[in-house]
Amino acid sequence: MDENNKKTRRKFLDRGLKLGVAGVLGGIGLSKLSAKFAPDDKAPTGETMELMTTDGTIVEIDTSEVMEVEHHHHYSMDYNVREGIPNRKFVMVVDLAKCKNALKCQQSCNKNHYITGDNAWLKVYKMQESADTAPYWLPTMCQHCDKPACVTVCPVDATFKREDGLVLIDNERCIGCRFCMAACPYSTRVFNWGDPGQEVTLNMDMTGVEPTPEYAGRPSLKGTVDKCDFCPHMVKEGELPHCVTACPNGVFYFGDKYEDTVTNGEETLRLSKLLEDKAGYRLLESLGTEPSVYYLPPVDRLVDFEEGMSEFKEFESVEKPSEE
């Protein structure tokens, strides 16, 4: 468990191979450039190392040529919150074969988004399509559709679609008409019927943190809609969304469609190959909403469905602090 947590804390994507290569190539470029203008003060060490370039060729260079490039992944100032992180397209893959309803995802999501209502943003449904077919656990969150029905019907552009694939809500603008909730076929949106009563609201007043649609739930506002935001506040720091890191079974994979990679923190996989090999699909595909969340069918399951029943609560998704 501890081991798992350590692993999942590994930086997301960029600390992997790709960053290393980028750093090396940058280093080569810089050192070559500097060699032209200034006498090289670094003597070749004679030690060489093998590196792979972006086009896949293995090159051998002197270790003195290698230098680390400091990598910045703080987009916060660089992009428009309504337009999104440039050149990214975030996707999620949920492997139903691994899910045993541990609900760590939901608990982590509830905690990190300060959810105080009665309806969690991330739900794990007990599903059974028909009497003859096997039951399975189905975690759902906002599907971040490419053709989002909610965005189409919003009269004030409070919920919007970004270029990086995210569907977010500006709860400072939402008028509380709930048309988006009627339009969403995945029943993923929740409403603040009363005052959310979050502690975070109080803290924010003191710390002066600006509310942003990028950290939905901080704070939630009375009379506005909330939902899963795909955790852009984590992603822009190079971290994985809370549900991904919290899952002990590696059910959730998060990644970038343009890079064609997704990771659950333990393994990083080719998105296209994963979907092809495991027959990935999307929920209610026939509606044409083009979700950004893919599902891998619950085949060859390692655990019994019944094991998840101990955690299953039909009428609760947000644990309330016990009143004692």
Next chain:
Amino acid sequence: MKKFDDIVSDLAPREFGKTGLAWIGFLVVLVILGIVAYADQVIQGQKVTNMRDYALWGIYISNFVFFVATSFVGSATVAILRLTNNSWRTPLVRIAEIITLACIVMAGITITIDMARPDRVMNLFIHARLQSPITWDIIIIPTFIVISLLMLYFPLLPDFALMKKHFETSKPRLSRWYGRLSLKWTGSSAQKALHSRSIMVLSVLILIAGVMLQTIDAWLFSTTYRTGWDSSAFAPYFISGAFVAGIGALVTVIYIVRRTRKLEEYITEGHFDKMGKLLTLACIIYLYFNINEYVIPFFTAKKGEDAHLESLLTGHYAGLFWFVTLAGLVLPIFLLLFKKGRKPLPMFFIGIVVVIGSWWKRYIIITPTLLEPFMPIQGVPESWRTYFPSAHEWIITIATLAMALLIITLLVRFLPAVPVQRTADEMETKAEASLKKIAS
């Protein structure tokens, strides 16, 4: 033949009697209660309603749809009868126009009551997005309010001039108001020509705007994927339903006005007979669309549709469903086929049942669909799986209905509820015609 002055004094507005005042007082109390409940809703948030994440719309929306539907009476009866030159419309049009105005104003208020952030209502204009059906509503409702206001006001001009004269000695202050409102109407032929042309233009406009209003209202629902709403026939379904609701309301109000103002001479049994036939036609058309809306999904029996229909036909909503279908639609058709059924008193009761049925019909269209989403309802309190309005919702909704009745009552009080000038003119032409007959 009645003398002109008698007609004027018969039809001129009258002060309330004791019952009238009690009625006004009753309505005012209901409205005040509603305002208090609404203030509480604004302070506490909509948690005071029984709406939750699944039943995310409730009777505020179904009441809104009811008001919108009832407001169609101004387009349906008035404009169509005007454009087709049906002269029996004369004593009915003013009341139809009053109902239309009251209902569309209340529709606008009701939809704002459903908004959880009324403080941000200006966002609808500042950040308006044309692709949202709500924005279409924001455009059409004020447009319709303006047109129906003009539709009420224009035909009133000659009557205002008459009322000015009528009350000149008895109530000089009221008379001055009528004078101002009559916009210097003298009844010259130039004014008359302009007048009738303007009314013609308005009739066409209100017919178009009315159809657009009902259509947009239907599209609020059918532009979603939801089972029971996702229907390409929703707009004509709503338009035909609006005919029923509107004429039902008209019959009811006309009956009460006729009785309290003793207008039997002007609003005759013949008028009720004609309205009865019109209501039958409306109900038959609506029944047709109902069959279309329920029988086809029943036949194909897609999974979601099947569950939806089951809850309506035999399940949780069966009682309401059969009430609105049988009592609100089938029974009126049956009763109105008989001449006795089209007498004023039976018509009054039929009208009331039709209006009540129309109100619950909107509830049946909205609530069951919301409680049958594509994903199963799990992980929320058990009470979220059902919906029945809370005390706040009832009090506020009853207040909106009371307010509509209050507007209607006050307009009937201060305006000639039956067009005076036109009635007199028609009586004159009729008398002339009969004179000619005798002479020949």
